[in-house]
Amino acid sequence: LNQNNADFGVGYTSKGKSALSSSLLLLSTLYDLTQNAQTEQMLVDYILNRQLPGGGFGAGDVATVHETAMAIEALLSTNSQNHSQVINDAKTKLASMQSVDGSFEGSVYSTALALQVLFNDLRPNLSLNSIDLSNSQAISGEQVAVYFDVSHINNDVAVDISVTLYFEQQVVSSELFSQIAPNQTVSGYLVFDTDGIVGEHILTVVVDDGDLLSESNEADNELEVSLDIQAQSSAPELVIDWSTLNYQPKVFDALPFNFSSDFSVSNLSNSEINDVKVSLIKLNDDSSRVELQSFTENFSANETRPFDFDAVVNNANDELNLLLIIDPENTIAEVNEQNNQVALILPKQPSIDLSIISAQISLPGQFVLGQQSSTTFEFTNSGTESAPIFNVKVLYHDSVGQQELYSSLILAMDGGETLSRQFFWVPPQSGEFTLEFVVDQGNIVPEVNEANNGITLPITVVANGFTNLVMNDTDISINPDPGLTGQLLTINALVKNNSNVSSGLFDVNFYQQVPGSANELINTVTANASIAPAGEANIITQLNDLDLSGDVAFIVEIDPADAIVEFNENDNVGFKDFQILNKPDATVSSGGFALTPSVPVLGSELNVEVVTANIGEQQLLNAELKIYTQSGDQLTEVASQIIPVIDGGQAHSSVFNFIFPNDPTITALVAEVDYGNLIDEISEVNNQATLLIGNQDRSFY
Structure with a gap:
């Protein structure tokens, strides 16, 4: 090889x-x-x-x-x-x-x-898509911004990518991107100083100068733009010095947020210019303008002045459009009106952040035992997106546990929005406690910060100089439960003194609530002794031979005449919904008979089944059921049973077995429950039933 x-x-x-x-x-x-x-x-x-x-x-x-x-x-x-x-x-x-x-x-x-x-060339490609000038007809001495867009076409990250500005084959400005994400387009600007230059010139922008990155296409890395530069004159001309421009943040991920910017404005004329207004303006989606901050200054000839802006942005949608602008109303006639502003676009980073802080909570000057006070609090979504449904709660903590003082569901809350809520509370005891304010309990809504969703504040509840008797609905008990019509009913009211002062003697009224009418007074009971501070007493009344049934409401009122001066007169009444069962009611009917055989045989065994129903509400106890034969007007008892218990609304089946008498004159069987009316029932007229019968005398056999 x-x-x-x-x-x-x-x-x-x-x-x-x-x-x-x-x-x-x-x-x-x-x-x-x-x-x-x-x-x-x-x-x-x-x-x-x-x-x-x-x-x-x-x-x-x-x-x-x-x-x-x-x-x-x-x-x-x-x-x-x-x-x-x-x-x-x-x-x-x-x-x-x-x-x-x-x-x-x-x-x-x-x-x-x-x-x-x-x-199929898999090498990356950097493409200089476009370049543009902040002002194509500049005044000598003006700082001109050269905007550019660079696209990176590849699935890998491009690192250390330079964008360079050339003038007459000399580098005048450059920017280095430490990395460009795959298939991302980045934007920026380079500054060209026209000081001492006039005439028409060509500016060249090159991406990846020196071809350090091997690309699939090197022919799209360079673009040119023409710039016409005029000499200064005595005519007014104000420009923004791009080389001094700084601003923060570049993106926003919270609302509201602070936007700050510093830059210089130059007077490129040989005359002074007075009453120059420089403004920071927010552009709304409907193209309307909101001035966030402005300054008015006088400029000497060829003077440069710095400006520092710091403003709060309360709302924005998908992106924030801002203008840094000189002479926004165009009251000054300038050589060039096209170079008086810088447009800034801040992209939005989606976020939700629900929060509540101590500065948003307004507690009363003092919590006093038994006195109602109001508390106002605010909470904020400082994110940029609307928060979906979440809960808001205020919890009171003492040595025993916690109590919910306020609870609400917020269906939606816009980014940057602050809501206010109020609740009223009567402290039940004096001492040192805490109030916990919490939004989105359980962290149901995904947020960028879950640590600021709640705050706990210490509070002191001071003692009151008056006494106070108090009773809640849960302090009323009734025995038996449920109640029983016709029997004794005992109502017990637990009365408490939650003050530091003895109560003195007091009356307690017991009422039955009557719908559509005035409450009916059942009884008035006077306490036999004063209740000591932080003490309690049971006040009892009884109803004999109760003549009520169904759903009943009882009301107990402490000190009905307000004879005792209390620090809270609104906690003296309690309500108790109660059920009273009506009397039992035994009943039998001819349809409840079943005979075996269906036609009795004289002198033979007969099985009789009888159903006894309790159509009342209370239990039917120890009811005696008897069976008779009837001959003419004569009833003859042939069997009996004791039924131990039948619950309200239930039935019991009794079976009798006996030898049917050898008497052809018998025409009926009779069932009777509760002979002698020993049981107190709703009705006594449904305790007997008759079944007409025939009988077999064997003459046909």
Whole structure:
């Protein structure tokens, strides 16, 4: 592999006559096999010496598709920028060899090889898409910005890519991009100082100056633009000094955010200019303008003044368009009105960031036990995107646990938006506690920062100089539960004193709520003793022989006449929804009989099944069920059973077995439950049922 001939080429056999095709084949694989740079360079020199005047390659004096395509591939395999011109010339020659029918040399093989070389070049390509001037008719001494767009076509990152500005073959400005992402377009500008220059001139911008990156196309790396420079005069002319322009940020990922910029403005005239306004303006989507900040200054002849802007941007959509502009109303007649502004575009980086901080919380001057106070708080989405549905909560923490004081769902919140909420609270105890304010509890919304979603503040609740009696709905208990119609009902109210002052004696009223009417007073109970600070007492009343049923609401009111001066009169009432079960109600019916046999046989065994139903709500206990035979008006008991229990709304089946009397005058069977009405029921008229029967006297057998 390393045995080159004297002309640096190789043949198809060892020491054979050098051939272009064999040398091309070897060059394509040599370095990967041997890493012998010297031999590789010898082959390159041999191949370069065989390039024909038209740019192609061939074994003789005529370029062929095969040798030209192979030469391009072989030289590309060296990854050397030194061969770019040779490769480009060879590509131009190869493309010109296409026949009118689209083929190359009429051969499928040659056509496929040419297409592969011409269109499958995997090297990267940097393309200088466009250049433009901030002012194509400048005044001498003006700083002119040369805008450019560079595209990088490749799947790998391009590193250390330069963009260079030339004037009269001299470098005047350059910018280095440390990296350009795959298939990305980058933009920027270079500054050209026209001081001391007049007339029409050509500026040249070159990307990858020196061709440090091996590209598939080196012909699209350079563009030119014409600049006309006029001499200064006494006529007013104000310009922005591009060389001094700085601004931050370049992209925005939060709302609101601070935008800052510093630059200089020059008076390029021989006369003074007064009342010059310089503004920072935000352009809205509807083309309207919002002035964020402005300065007004006087300029002496040929004076340059610096300006520093610092403004808050509260809202923006997909991108932020800003103008740094001199004389925005065009009140000053200038030589050139086209060079008075710089347009800045800040792309948006999507983000959501919900936050709440202590500065956004307004607590009352003092929390007082038992006194209602209001708290106002704000929370912000400082991201750039709308936040979807999330919760907002305020939690009160004491030594026992926590209590939710406020909760709300926010359906959506725009980027940069701040919302305000208020809640009212009556502290239930004095001492040291904390209030926790939290947005998006559980971190349901993905955010750039989850650490600023909540804040906990210490609070002190001071004691009150008045007493206070308090009772919640949960402080009312009733026994039995559920209640039972016709029986004793006991209502217990737990009354608490959450103050530092004894309560004194007080009354408690017990009511039954009557829909559509005034509440019915059940009883008034006077406490037999004062309740000590932080103490409690049970106040009890009883209802005998209760004549209520169904769903009932009881109300308990402490100190109904407000005889005691309390620091909170709004916590003296409790409500209790309660169910009272109606009495039991036993019933039997003729449809509840079942006989076996269906027609009794005189003197033979008879099975009788009777269903007893409890159509009341309370349990039916120890009900006696009797079976009679009926002959005329005479009832004769033949069997009985005690039914231990039938729940409300349930039924019980009783089975009786006895010898049917040998009495052909029997015409019916009678079932009776609760003989003597020993059980207190809703109704006593449904306790007996009669079943008419026939009987077999064997006269037909």
